[in-house]
Amino acid sequence: xxxxxxxxxxxxxxxxxxxxxxxxxxxxxxxxxxxxxxxxxxxxxxxxxxxxxxxxxxxxxxxxxxxxxxxxxxxxxxxxxxxxxxxxxxxxxxxxxxxxxxxxxxxxxxxxxxxxxxxxxxxxxxxxxxxxxxxxxxxxxxxxxxxxxxxxxxxxxxxxxxxxxxxxxxxxxxxxxxxxxxxxxxxxxxxxxxxxxxxxxxxxxxxxxxxxxxxxxxxxxxxxxxxxxxxxxxxxxxxxxxxxxxxxxxxxxxxx
Amino acid sequence: xxxxxxxxxxxxxxxxxxxxxxxxxxxxxxxxxxxxxxxxxxxxxxxxxxxxxxxxxxxxxxxxxxxxxxxxxxxxxxxxxxxxxxxxxxxxxxxxxxxxxxxxxxxxxxxxxxxxxxxxxxxxxxxxxxxxxxxxxxxxxxxxxxxxxxxxxxxxxxxxxxxxxxxxxxxxxxxxxxxxxxxxxxxxxxxxxxxxxxxxxxxxxxxxxxxxxxxxxxxxxxxxxxxxxxxxxxxxxxxxxxxxxxxxxxxxxxxx
DNA sequence: AGGCGCTTGTGAAGACGTGCACAAATCGCG
DNA sequence: CGCGATTTGTGCACGTCTTCACAAGCGCCT
Numbered sequence: 108x109x110x111x112x113x114x115x116x117x118x119x120x121x122x123x124x125x126x127x128x129x130x131x132x133x134x135x136x137x138x139x140x141x142x143x144x145x146x147x148x149x150x151x152x153x154x155x156x157x158x159x160x161x162x163x164x165x166x167x168x169x170x171x172x173x174x175x176x177x178x179x180x181x182x183x184x185x186x187x188x189x190x191x192x193x194x195x196x197x198x199x200x201x202x203x204x205x206x207x208x209x210x211x212x213x214x215x216x217x218x219x220x221x222x223x224x225x226x227x228x229x230x231x232x233x234x235x236x237x238x239x240x241x242x243x244x245x246x247x248x249x250x251x252x253x254x255x256x257x258x259x260x261x262x263x264x265x266x267x268x269x270x271x272x273x274x275x276x277x278x279x280x281x282x283x284x285x286x287x288x289x290x291x292x293x294x295x296x297x298x299x300x301x302x303x304x305x306x307x308x309x310x311x312x313x314x315x316x317x318x319x320x321x322x323x324x325x326x327x328x329x330x331x332x333x334x335x336x337x338x339x340x341x342x343x344x345x346x347x348x349x350x351x352x353x354x355x356x357x358x359x360x361x362x363x
Numbered sequence: 364x365x366x367x368x369x370x371x372x373x374x375x376x377x378x379x380x381x382x383x384x385x386x387x388x389x390x391x392x393x394x395x396x397x398x399x400x401x402x403x404x405x406x407x408x409x410x411x412x413x414x415x416x417x418x419x420x421x422x423x424x425x426x427x428x429x430x431x432x433x434x435x436x437x438x439x440x441x442x443x444x445x446x447x448x449x450x451x452x453x454x455x456x457x458x459x460x461x462x463x464x465x466x467x468x469x470x471x472x473x474x475x476x477x478x479x480x481x482x483x484x485x486x487x488x489x490x491x492x493x494x495x496x497x498x499x500x501x502x503x504x505x506x507x508x509x510x511x512x513x514x515x516x517x518x519x520x521x522x523x524x525x526x527x528x529x530x531x532x533x534x535x536x537x538x539x540x541x542x543x544x545x546x547x548x549x550x551x552x553x554x555x556x557x558x559x560x561x562x563x564x565x566x567x568x569x570x571x572x573x574x575x576x577x578x579x580x581x582x583x584x585x586x587x588x589x590x591x592x593x594x595x596x597x598x599x600x601x602x603x604x605x606x607x608x609x610x611x612x613x614x615x616x617x618x619x
Numbered sequence: 620a621g622g623c624g625c626t627t628g629t630g631a632a633g634a635c636g637t638g639c640a641c642a643a644a645t646c647g648c649g
Numbered sequence: 650c651g652c653g654a655t656t657t658g659t660g661c662a663c664g665t666c667t668t669c670a671c672a673a674g675c676g677c678c679t
Contacts, residue, residue, distance in 0.1 A: 126589050129582075132666060138578040142557055156626065165559035169668060176628055184627045185675040201578050202585025209577065220476030221573070226557060230574040231581065270584050271577060294587060295580040301398055301482060303421035311583045313576050317477070318486040320569050321465065322394040322457050324527050324551040325487065326385075327567045329458025331550060333382050388636060412656065425638050425659095432658055440657045441645040 126200065133174045139164045140171070141197045142230075148190050156187040198231070208235035208267045210293070212284045213276035214244055214254050217299055221275055222249045235267045240280060257287065264291035271295045278302040285312075382456065389430045395420045396427070397453045398486075404446050412443035454487070464491035464523045466549070468540045469532035470500055470510050473555055477531055478505045491523045496536060513543065520547035527551045534558040541568075 129137075143163035147155050157175075161168035175181065175188070178196055182188045198204055209232050211221055221227075222237055237249060238257040247254045255263065263269070272288035274281050274296060281300035288296060289306055298304055298314045306312055385393075399419035403411050413431075417424035431437065431444070434452055438444045454460055465488050467477055477483075478493055493505060494513040503510045511519065519525070528544035530537050530552060537556035544552060545562055554560055554570045562568055 126586050128586075130665075134582050135575075135579055137582070138572070138575040141578070142575075143559075157628095158626085163559065167668070169670095170666090172626090172628065173667085180628075182627050183675065184673075185625050185677090187626070200582065200585075202581045202588075203578065207577075207581055207584070216479045217476045220473045223472045224573065226574045227577065230578065232574070232577055271580050273577075295584050297576050297580060303399075303419070309587070311580060313580055315571060315573070315576055316394070317480065317571070318482045318488070319391075319394040319398075320553050320571055321463075321483065321488055321527060321529075322397070322459065322486065323391055324553060324567060324569055325458045325463055326390050326393070326456065328463070328526050328551050329456070330382050330384075331565070332458075386636075413658095414656085423638065425640090426636090428656095428658065429637085436658075438657050439645065440643075441647090441655050443656070 127177055127179075129177050129200070133177055136164070136166065136170075136174055137197050137201060139166070140174070141194065141201070144190055144194045144197070148194060152190055154183075154187040155190055157182070160188065201231075203231035206231060206233050207270035208233055209271045209273055210234075210236045210238060210260070210263060210267075210269050210288070211273045211275065212238045212257055212288070213274060213280070213300075214239045214247070214249065215275065215277075218275035219249060221273065221299075222252065232271075235269060236263045238263070240276070240284075257284065260287050260291050264293075269293050271297065273297045273299070274304075275299045383433055383435075385433050385456070389433055392420070392422065392426075392430055393453050393457060394486075395422070396430070397450065397457070400446055400450045400453070404450065408446055410439075410443045411446055413438070416444065457487075459487035462487060462489050463526035464489055465527045465529055466490075466492045466494060466516070466519060466523075466525050466544070467529045467531060468494045468513055468544070469530060469536070469555075470495045470503070470505065471531065471533075474531035475505060477529065477555075478508065488527075491525065492519045494519070496532070496540075513540065516543050516547050520549075525549050527553065529553045529555070530560075531555045 140160065143160060144155070146163065147160070155163075157168045157172045161171040164171065172182075175193070178200055181193055181196055209227065211218060211234055214222065214237055218237070218239070222234060227234060234250075234252065237252050237254045238260065239245060239254050240257045242256065245254050245256045269291065270293075272285075272293040272295070274284050274288075276284055278300045281298060281302050282304060285296060285298070285304045285306060289310055294310050296304065296306065296310065296312045298312055299316070301316050301318065304312050304314075396416065399416055400411070402419065403416070411419075413424045413428045417427040420427065428438075431449070434456055437449055437452055465483065467474060467490055470478065470493050474493070474495070478490060483490060490506075490508065493508050493510045494516065495501060495510050496513045498512065501510050501512045525547065526549075528541075528549040528551070530540050530544075532540055534556045537554060537558050538560055541552060541554070541560045541562060545566055550566050552560065552562065552566065552568045554568055555572070557572050557574065560568050560570075
């Protein structure tokens with residue numbers, strides 16, 4: 108059976124797309140695999156083993172195989188995975204075959220940077236609108252887009268099919284903006300404001316808080332310091348750090 | 364036993380700091396609790412119940428209680444938690460009692476925004492140096508700090524006790540910068556570049572990839588679309604989304 | 620054609636994280 | 650002083666995620 112069947116691949120619209128309900132942890136890793144695969148493709152590789160890909164993505168190879176097995180069987184035993192095919196598959200599953208329109212609300216410090224970030228465009232997204240509540244910012248042109256007032260959201264939504272809203276406003280404004288996004292039909296929100304958003308069921312919110320990331324690192328710093336600072340208390344000073352140190356989300360990595 | 368003992372609180376240096384080795388998932392939530400607590404303190408609350416705090420932080424109340432119980436017993440049954448005391452405790456555990464110096468490498472689009480982000484300063488960090496490899500950027504002043512060349516890192520490290528390095532360079536430069544940071548003794552790195560870093564054991568790396576967050580949201584969009592688009596295939600159309608939809612890291616929330 | 624080395628896909632076990640439900644503890648009030 | 654209302658802290662069961670280890674499958678070489 109060398110006939111690779113994409114279960115609902117872009118071209119051939121089968122009866123049921125049959126998106127297998129992937130474990131959330133797997134979904135979170137797929138983009139990482141995708142990035143690594145693009146690198147490999149650019150480097151001219153046509154196939155890659157789970158060992159090779161997992162190294163490039165910074166994960167355990169067994170984990171990678173299990174993740175990919177959830178998408179279906181796209182590897183060849185004894186050979187590895189077809190890079191191009193796997194890219195196509197992952198992009199399909201992630202819904203990246205269509206370029207999704209993103210509305211970015213809040214054109215302050217961070218919003219400016221996001222508006223100019225080319226990583227969005229190069230990885231399947233298109234910033235469709237820039238919005239802000241501050242009238243003095245409305246009209247400003249950033250990266251070829253004119254900032255519109257946030258109250259124009261209904262108009263924007265009528266022009267474009269907005270898939271995702273990005274909130275880069277101060278915390279105080281975030282909830283109101285979220286409500287406005289939800290009101291025009293946005294069902295996925297990426298929130299950079301340091302606050303909790305209430306949204307109706309069916310709306311997904313992901314949060315990115317830069318300060319929180321630093322605070323987590325700070326904890327580990329504190330811990331490392333409290334360990335190495337031990338002069339002679341009980342256990343012997345450990346030159347190598349104790350096991351179980353590798354964090355869930357943290358690479359701890361092998362040099363070489 | 365109403366005598367609250369901080370197990371290694373700032374002032375009283377006990378024999379052993381005894382940082383309880385917290386579950387990583389707990390550590391990741393503590394900053395969120397801390398933020399919620401600061402809000403409560405500003406609003407004049409002196410105590411808060413686990414129910415109230417968990418709502419403000421967007422988590423389950425049982426989870427919150429279990430998380431806090433790992434720090435020790437700082438609540439009072441029938442009353443709740445002392446807001447000020449809990450803030451002090453969490454800040455101690457996270458190592459925020461000392462203001463940590465952060466070196467930011469890469470003053471491009473994103474780096475600029477990070478340099479101007481006041482969320483760092485207000486939550487326990489101090490940007491101690493801005494660095495870039497591009498000579499044309501060296502000398503530029505941002506937010507009162509002059510950009511220095513990345514090769515000056517050893518000098519910077521000699522002046523300041525750098526705790527954390529932030530990499531906001533293009534992916535191609537990230538590994539080299541990481542090596543330089545490690546070389547001057549930095550043991551915690553926050554990486555915004557879309558690539559995997561190799562670092563020696565004992566160095567913690569956390570990664571933030573903005574495009575990945577969008578891609579995860581894209582998956583959920585795709586999935587929601589493939590569900591609602593089902594015309595009449597097998598099962599009946601679900602008006603309410605199926606269970607198991609709430610993601611690990613995603614709030615799905617109640618809009619009252 | 621057959622065997623050998625390599626790689627995938629997966630069963631099973633263990634570690635980890637979550638959430639319920641309840642006993643223990645504390646406060647306030649009569 | 651005792652009782653009831655309230656809230657913490659936690660034992661337990663369940664689900665998810667990770668990791669090992671290995672059988673099954675594939676291609677290549679002889």
